[in-house]
Amino acid sequence: MTDDSRFILDPATADLHGDNERLREAGPLVPVTAEGVRAWAATDYATLMTVLTHPDMSRELHHWADRHTLPPGTAIDRIVTDTSMLNAEGERHRRLRMPLTAAFSQRRLNGLRPRIEELTARLIDRLAELPADAPVDLRLEFAYPLPREVISELIGIPAAHQDDLHRLSDAIAQVGGLEDSPALRRELRELLDEIIEERRGTPGEDLITDLFELHEKDGGRLSEDELFATIELLFIAGHVTTVNLITNAIRVLLSEPDQLELLRSGRCPYSAAVEETLRWDSPIAYFPMRYAVRDVEIDGVRLRGGEPVLACFASAGRDPGQYEQADVFDITRPQVTHLAFGHGPHFCLGAPLARLEGEIALRALFGAFPAMKPVALPDELPPLDTLLGNSTRTMPVIL
Ligand code: HEM
Numbered sequence: 188m189t190d191d192s193r194f195i196l197d198p199a200t201a202d203l204h205g206d207n208e209r210l211r212e213a214g215p216l217v218p219v220t221a222e223g224v225r226a227w228a229a230t231d232y233a234t235l236m237t238v239l240t241h242p243d244m245s246r247e248l249h250h251w252a253d254r255h256t257l258p259p260g261t262a263i264d265r266i267v268t269d270t271s272m273l274n275a276e277g278e279r280h281r282r283l284r285m286p287l288t289a290a291f292s293q294r295r296l297n298g299l300r301p302r303i304e305e306l307t308a309r310l311i312d313r314l315a316e317l318p319a320d321a322p323v324d325l326r327l328e329f330a331y332p333l334p335r336e337v338i339s340e341l342i343g344i345p346a347a348h349q350d351d352l353h354r355l356s357d358a359i360a361q362v363g364g365l366e367d368s369p370a371l372r373r374e375l376r377e378l379l380d381e382i383i384e385e386r387r388g389t390p391g392e393d394l395i396t397d398l399f400e401l402h403e404k405d406g407g408r409l410s411e412d413e414l415f416a417t418i419e420l421l422f423i424a425g426h427v428t429t430v431n432l433i434t435n436a437i438r439v440l441l442s443e444p445d446q447l448e449l450l451r452s453g454r455c456p457y458s459a460a461v462e463e464t465l466r467w468d469s470p471i472a473y474f475p476m477r478y479a480v481r482d483v484e485i486d487g488v489r490l491r492g493g494e495p496v497l498a499c500f501a502s503a504g505r506d507p508g509q510y511e512q513a514d515v516f517d518i519t520r521p522q523v524t525h526l527a528f529g530h531g532p533h534f535c536l537g538a539p540l541a542r543l544e545g546e547i548a549l550r551a552l553f554g555a556f557p558a559m560k561p562v563a564l565p566d567e568l569p570p571l572d573t574l575l576g577n578s579t580r581t582m583p584v585i586l
Pocket of ligand 1: 239272273274284338420421424425426428429432469470471474500526527528529530532533534535536537538540541
C-alpha cells in the first residue's frame with residue numbers, strides 16, 4: 188500500500204451510504220485511512236464474507252502491531268487492545284467464547300422473552316405519561332434504556348449499582364458511544380471492577396457468576412483480565428449496537444408509512460423489519476479490523492503480511508451485486524440475508540438477543556402510539572460522530 192491517493196474515512200460524515208457507494212465503485216478492496224491508520228476496506232458483500240472467513244486473516248493485533256505503531260487514543264486503539272474473545276483466534280477464542288454460548292442460545296432467550304416484554308412495557312408506560320404534544324427523543328428514552336436493562340440483568344449488575352450504571356450509560360448515550368470517551372470507559376471499568384469484586388461472595392444466576400466460576404474454580408481457565416474484558420465486551424457489544432438498531436428501525440419506519448402499515452396490520456412480521464433494518468442501515472458502519480497473517484491475495488488484490496482490512500458492514504448491506512434495488516428499504520424481501528452480525532467464528536454471539544429485543548421493542552412502540560410522528564426528516568438528524576456506529580444522535584418524535 189504505497190499509493191497515497193486513498194480515501195479518508197470521516198467519522199462525522201452525514202452521508203455514510205453515499206461515501207460507501209463511492210468506496211464500492213473504487214473496488215472490492217480499497218486503500219483507506221481510518222483514524223490515521225492505513226488499511227484496506229472490504230467494501231462489497233462477497234469480499235467482506237471472504238475476509239471474515241479467510242484462514243490467513245486474523246483479529247489478533249500483533250500481526251499488525253509487530254510492524255507498526257498503534258496511534259494511541261483512537262477507537263481502534265481502545266477496541267483492539269483488550270483481551271476479549273473479539274481479538275482472539277483459535278484455541279484462545281474458543282476458550283473465551285464457549286462458556287457463553289449456552290447463555291445466548293435460542294432456547295435460553297425464549298425464556299427471556301416475558302422479561303424483555305415486561306421491561307419494554309414499563310418503558311412504554313413511562314413514555315405514555317409524558318406530554319403527548321412535546322417532542323420526545325426515542326433514542327434516549329426508549330432505544331437506549333431497553334438493551335441496557337436487559338444486558339445488565341443478564342450480566343448480573345447488582346441493584347445497588349444500577350443507578351451508577353444508568354448514569355454512566357446515559358452519559359455514554361449523550362456522546363453516542365463508549366468508544367468516543369476514554370474517561371467514561373475508565374469509569375465503566377472501575378464500576379465493573381467493583382461489581383466483580385462484590386460478586387465474589389454472592390453468586391447468582393447470571394453471567395458474572397458463571398464467568399467467575401471459570402476464573403476461580405475451574406483451574407483458572409479465565410484470567411482476571413479476560414474476565415473483565417469479557418464482561419466489558421458483553422456490556423458494550425450488547426448495548427449500543429442494539430440501541431442503533433432500534434433507533435434506525437424507528438427512523439426508517441416513520442418515514443415509510445406503507446411499510447409501517449404492513450407491520451401494524453399484521454401482514455408482515457416485525458422480525459422482517461428488524462432484518463431489513465440490519466441490512467439497509469447496519470448498526471455498525473466500519474469495524475476494525477482483520478490483519479493479514481502473511482502475504483495473501485484476495486479478489487485479485489495482493490495484501491502484505493500485517494496489513495489491516497476494515498470490515499464495511501453498512502456498505503455490504505447496500506451492495507447492488509448482492510441485492511436487487513439495494514438502496515430501497517423493503518420489509519417484504521424474501522429471506523433477506525446480511526452480514527450485519529458478521530460471519531464465521533466471530534459471528535455475533537448476541538444476535539438472537541438483539542433480534543428478540545428489536546422485534547419486541549418495535550411491536551410494543553408502534554402498537555402503543557398509533558399517531559406517532561417524526562419531528563424531523565431523517566436527513567436532518569445529526570449522525571453519530573464515530574466510524575464504528577451508524578445511527579443518529581437523536582430520534583425526536585411527537586407521540
Ligand atoms: C460480535 C454486530 C448485538 C455480543 C459481533 C460482530 C458483529 C456484531 C458485526 C462481529 C465482529 C467481527 O467479526 O469482528 C452486532 C449488532 C448487534 C449486536 C449489529 C445489534 C443489533 C450484540 C448483543 C450482544 C453481542 C446484544 C451480547 C449481549 C457480541 C460478542 C461478539 C460480537 C460477544 C464477539 C464474538 C466473537 O468474537 O466471537 N457483533 N452485535 N452483540 N457481538 Fe454483537
